[in-house]
Amino acid sequence: MARVSQEHLDARRRQIIDGAARCFARDGFHGTSMQGVLKEVGLSAGAVYRYFSGKEELIEAIADEAFTSIRRAFREAADTTPPPAPDVLLGRVLRGLFSGEVCGLDGRQFASLIVQVWSETMRNESLAATFDDGYGAMRVVWTDVVEGYRKAGVMRADVPADHVARTMMAVAQGFFAQMALFGDAEPEVLENGLRGLMAMQLPSAG
Template sequence: MARVSQEHLDARRRQILDGAARCFARNGFHATSMQDVLRESGLSAGAVYRYFSGKEEIITAIAEEVFTTVRGAYAEAVASTPPPPVDVLLPAVLDRVFTHTLGGDDPLIFTRLILQVWSETLRSPELTETLRAGFASLLGLWTELITAYQEAGLMPREAEPTQIARVLIATAQGFIAQQALFGDVDPAAVRAGLAALLPTASRPHPA
């Protein structure tokens, strides 16, 4: 019997996650059954359960993809020397999140799933741990960025990097929530707003 290629396995897993994402975006996690996921993905129960033991594992996999997408954008910024200023970086990350598709061509599916993941952590200890780990990773990346901004003279050196990092993460979360609920967030407008609020974001701060 011929061995199934890794490419084929990955494609099947992607098919399941995309089908589940469409279901979750339409009806929410709790109103979606595994039968709904089977119908939407077009796969048999045996094929789906080969990858996931149930809906909880699918939800966790989607949560991990959310953090992989966001973390990847920030990791690229940390690797830049110097890193892009806040009023450039945050809108760029939001643009990546807003245009990322999971489940089809509608990018709103992704932001709506992010909101559902956040709310589901109130019920699921496993998902809470996934969210905590993801947040800790983002907080670490942002703290590195703030330190780099301080060294480049773009932020005052006396400021506490972790405190600023939390505020900026919350800003990004707020815009993600707005996009999921209303679908009218323009990253270019976000950049203009940040530039107005943080007039020194793109210019060296006095030593």
């Protein structure tokens, strides 16, 4: 029997993950069955179960890939000296994530998947652990970005870096929620909104 190459195995795994991600984004985790995934990817049950034991394992694999992609995008920004301003940084990362970079999903599909992952962590301990790891890693990356701003002399140093990092993460999370729920939150909306907030000039006290 001819040996199956690693490239073929990787391509098949990619095919399954991308197809399952489309199903989950369209029909939700609980509205998607393994039969639906099999139909979406056009493979037999044996071919799919060779890679994944079931839907739960597929969900975890997709969640891990999404978190890895987000973390990598922000890490690349953190390694720039100085890092891009928050409006530029978030806009750049979101455009990449919404361009089919993760599982071939468009912006609203990707945002829908992320919001579903958040919800699923409430009942799935294994997925919750994956999410906790991803969130913790993101806090480290964003804290590094904040430290980069400080080294460049563009951010005050009297607020804990982790607090700034978590606030910026909350902005991104809120954007994902808006995109998933309403579908009209394009990256330039976030860029313009942040730019306006960053340009505020508050009157001096007294």
